[in-house]
Amino acid sequence: MRFAFIKTALGVAAVGGILAAATPALAQFKTVSEMPPKKELSLTPALGWNSWNTFGCDVSDSLIREMADAMVSSGMKDAGYEYVNIDDCWHGGRDEQGNIQVDPQKFPHGMKALADYVHSKGLKIGIYSDAGNKTCAGYPGSRGYEYQDALQYQAWGIDYLKYDWCNTENLNPIGAYTTMGEALAQLDRPILFSLCEWGDNQPWEWGKEIGHSWRTTGDIYNCWDCEHNHGSWSSLGVLPILDKQMKLRKYAGPGHWNDMDMMEIGNGMTEAQDRSHFTLWAVLNSPLIAGNDLRTMSKTTRDILTNREIIAVNQDKLGIQAMRMLATERLNVFAKPLENGEWAFVFLNRSHSTLDLNHDWEYYPLKDDEFGKRIDFDQEKFTWRDLWKGNKGDTLNPLKVKIPPHDVVVLRLTPKA
């Protein structure tokens, strides 16, 4: 059976794929309005690993199995990491019926066997596609095959789809992402939908109705404060990505998150920079998707990625992204409301020299108009715990601490009894 168009919430989207006889009939799909994204899949930001930052197109069955093994043996699984995600370049071609195939050299056992392996470790598996005809690396995209690809992912046992935005020149982003979002939402299998539109068309304004997270920027680059020019596009270091998030916090919440991109922890920045990178992604409620080689990472990298107290701040059920309450050239202060009246505070030294912090809490009452939260430190007293060093203190006394260059101090504040 050949079909040409499917009605979507936003008009008519072309879906010119050919359905194989074995493919379940389209009739199984319900009407759009009955099928919003399954928000319960991401009530807190996703935790996982992705192949792209370290391996690029060099993905294979053995690499993914080894990474799943390492996620378990390193303690990452116990710390909450769940998804093992294959990025671009896993694809073969399409068969005569248009069904997407894996590259038989890279994945000789097929995707289903690989998914079964990852599941046998108590983990989940993610895959990558693109809204255009081709992926960014030139492999077949899903345009015109959205429902067919969604069914294939379901048959393979996929749990997460990252959906890219290359080769989409004449496509309307809302329509293109809606088509795939609906295809996934109508499957029996829950598949988390991660929009990778790079923030070009303000996905924070419309992504919530379609999926579970949206990239807010172009690609990350493994540096602190740089922009790496690739000709027609550039990738961004930690601080430039951070600075692009500042007006976006009101759009995020349980089931729909601003995605600051896969992390570069363990890929060459300094320990302080990696610690700050992890902290900032965590308090801004980004999905925490590691991008390093988990098999060979140092203890330092592992300790950063598995800091459970930082992860707990990211996974706090309130789901409110941190606000930047103070921003000077050298010092940024972030505050994130947590459940039960607790708060996370981050003091970030952006500069190249040590910062002598003397923070008198009472000088900085906190007013979060977007989420209606307040702290008047004159009236309310908190104890705090430093989530990297374990020190303790309270807000009755000024916080006096030296913050090394590019490092952070992160405190969890608990109301004093």
Ligand code: GLA
């Ligand atoms: C784009 C995405 C990256 C990665 C590559 C793969 O650049 O933004 O995260 O998926 O494509 O080709």
